[in-house]
Amino acid sequence: MKKRIGFMGLGIMGRAMAANLLKAGFPVTVYNRDKQKTLPLADIGALAADSPRQLADNCDVAILMVTGPEAIDELLFGIDGAAEGLAGKLCVNMSSVSPAYSRELAASLEAEGAVLIDAPVSGTKKPAEDGLLVILASGPEQTVRDLDDIFRAMGRKVVYCGPAGQGSMMKMTVNHLLGVMMHAFAEALLFGERGGLSMDAMVETIQSGAMACPMYQAKAPLLASGNYPASFPLKHMAKDLKYVLDTAYETGAHIPAAQAALGMYLLARERGLGDMDFAAVDKAMRDMLKG
Amino acid sequence: MKKRIGFMGLGIMGRAMAANLLKAGFPVTVYNRDKQKTLPLADIGALAADSPRQLADNCDVAILMVTGPEAIDELLFGIDGAAEGLAGKLCVNMSSVSPAYSRELAASLEAEGAVLIDAPVSGTKKPAEDGLLVILASGPEQTVRDLDDIFRAMGRKVVYCGPAGQGSMMKMTVNHLLGVMMHAFAEALLFGERGGLSMDAMVETIQSGAMACPMYQAKAPLLASGNYPASFPLKHMAKDLKYVLDTAYETGAHIPAAQAALGMYLLARERGLGDMDFAAVDKAMRDMLKG
Amino acid sequence: MKKRIGFMGLGIMGRAMAANLLKAGFPVTVYNRDKQKTLPLADIGALAADSPRQLADNCDVAILMVTGPEAIDELLFGIDGAAEGLAGKLCVNMSSVSPAYSRELAASLEAEGAVLIDAPVSGTKKPAEDGLLVILASGPEQTVRDLDDIFRAMGRKVVYCGPAGQGSMMKMTVNHLLGVMMHAFAEALLFGERGGLSMDAMVETIQSGAMACPMYQAKAPLLASGNYPASFPLKHMAKDLKYVLDTAYETGAHIPAAQAALGMYLLARERGLGDMDFAAVDKAMRDMLKG
């Protein structure tokens, strides 16, 4: 019999992931602070809980896909929070958090008798909708394996990363690279543009060579058009890179490229681009040269 | 009838490119300071010239694939240099140089009655051997088109970049991105490693997502093994990024990521890694953390 | 009548400051986790409390000079903590903390009926011993003015910085500059040394010009000798610059120089130099170039 799922957080990512669980036949109860957002999911078969606690009581596995630690703490340990209802159950956090927070969360849930699976995702809006995310799963290994059918409904691949916290560590590592690559892409294209090259010729050259990747393919039209609809908001990239720096402060990793990239994302955020796609770092870099 | 080609510079790249021209049926005369290096090409049908001037007299199109401006100046304008023999002919420089140097070279050759085609390549040892380079061609457009058969013998794609100098501009733009991406890859993997992740899991995750690219696929084994046989020597990457900074000083481009990357390649060069592959920036970053 | 002072934290800075309060005639009760450290102060007239709570009961003004938030929380709110004994009294925190933490601390103490004066210092070991610190005082303005006799016993100048938290903001601003200036000093001298200049000639030139300052005068001998006895330990500089980055993340300040400096201090810490003076960043920069 399929496990009953409780899904908290119905933003860009969460609503797509919950929809894919429903399509795969799982019974899903959803909760969102703004109840309006539960309606489209109710239309395709989801139950809507009135509180996180009610959701917890009606599921075997609670999944969280929210903006960060504050929202998680509120949903689990706030008034009518889910935690008390999760004794003997699994709590799968798929939101981006720092490894340090994730380890603390595992301990807090353990005190309630629940087991945390720390399983953030690699991929943004489109892969979420298409069920093509990569799941960066961590926690007790067998427990992670037992969740395979659930993960497969949302993603095309599960990478096992180690004990709880290591999924978040992997997510940070991936976003570390992602943040720098986007920054570098914008920087190199601007460099070439100043040197008189056409955007088309540059993108064609890059995508014909060893650096060709889906990310540049997806972002090049945003840079060419100057429009940056958000798949992954810039302010979230800034937050993730901040986690990277916080972690490097602890582990002693030397990360000048991530520092340079974070500096630029923060500058872009400061210039009012935080809600655009993180590719809008290009716009900040372009505009800041104008006096 | 096939154009007669003169090929100067038989290093890692040059010998592979000259061999492919021979395989495609072009008559090729080669010249190299160290004549020993001409022997393998003579074995497959090349003539060996005794001087650049002799080479110039025996070709319609002279190609240069050497380490930089000093070598080019010596071959073209030194004792028994090629330049005087190139009146009415084409000179195709495929070496990496700065756009500024390339424009000067075009003017110097024009004074001798020769036309410069500035056509560096994207791709390293393996694509050179397989005839799969991307040619970044610049100069008079029709003249570039007329060289298509020659370029196709060495590469799988020709991108027309504009007047002479713009091919070099494109090459710098590509290597700007390449240098930062390699730096970022090493940095992110070291960050993750310090956080307890396995190299295999990280590479699997990265190569499963939007950042997957042939370059990371090719370099990951070097980083995993700690051996860095040179496809593209680190000291050459340092040189190319220095051209990028020199050019940005002129054009006003703001390039903190390239600066951070150059700093790290220079540190690696200083630590004696200049002749290894540029992926050895990883080794410098790893070792510099040890007191 | 002189206010009775309770002084918690007898490290390099604290013991010198407490001694100066005693010399100025204030009745001082001291507390330190390691009671051994209270003995030299007892010798010159201090009382030693058995717990922070006992100290609180025996003073009008409690002063903290410890390593950071964890130590402060423990001393104030831990077992036998001082906070409950401070109702109606003043708590002067002179330790380096972030402005955010300082504001939280003010609120926590207010709940206990105590008023926080946030008053970190500019200056290291020698000025502390000589009573020549600069006090960066913040909190209710009149209350700060009323503490003038106490501050003057430890320092030669009091700068009023605004409401509680702003003293810490000033301290971070000062250490931001200090951290970058030290990094820059080491970097420029190493640059010159590589270019064949003598350390003596460089220091003479710098100290003869517009950049001449007591800090360079004090640190030059450390760099020249390669010995770095700690006036201000490098790991504390790293911590302070981390607060700067955390704060800039919130306020949107763009601080690439501080980022570059922090990167280097962390590298030095990682290489085992954390307990040396922060001038030892020079040693890390020097040694990391050796392969």
Added chain:
Amino acid sequence: MKKRIGFMGLGIMGRAMAANLLKAGFPVTVYNRDKQKTLPLADIGALAADSPRQLADNCDVAILMVTGPEAIDELLFGIDGAAEGLAGKLCVNMSSVSPAYSRELAASLEAEGAVLIDAPVSGTKKPAEDGLLVILASGPEQTVRDLDDIFRAMGRKVVYCGPAGQGSMMKMTVNHLLGVMMHAFAEALLFGERGGLSMDAMVETIQSGAMACPMYQAKAPLLASGNYPASFPLKHMAKDLKYVLDTAYETGAHIPAAQAALGMYLLARERGLGDMDFAAVDKAMRDMLKG
């Protein structure tokens, strides 16, 4: 008898230095491309030459104080250039150039029978006017000593730096530090301002502590007012830091702070601030945060 001096270059610095030589009683012949600029010096006793060659014929010691290599080459080796008239004489270059250029210049002059003294200065407009420059002199040691009366007329101190080229190396080292310190000052003050501190309180605190220096004293009013009249134009600081990077590329020095600073000065230059004082890097940093 006093040596006859030829002085080429009458910009902000040169006219003040030539005037001080006249005041000290030296016979001075001046040359400037724009002859208008020689008039104020003629008023106080200078002769005006019609060409660099004429100047050379009428002096024992030729001094250059111009914008850089192009101007020097033109004055010495251009039409009616000074070089041919300098056989058996001294040529003192006080302009900022790279050590590499300075060594080349020494060789070129040696071929003409002249000796180069490479002697750039530390100090800007005001010290130049007051005769309080620091002279960074290099070349044959006894020859440098013999110029002491001339140098003392323009400066308060002569630092002997080694063979020709080392004065320029020292100048770069000093400007390396200067460029970073100014960048750091602006960055730290902006950081503090964003955190709610007043400019006055910050400057008072900094100038009361170990970082107090004449440079910050001089620049603080420019930052406070937002007006940046040029003592040392920003574009020249950018040029000097570029020399620093070029030199570090050769020597293997690792200079991330200088790189970060240069990035910011170039951004400021790009925003149209190149002719303002280099303190205007503050304006660029301030304005670039506004979207």
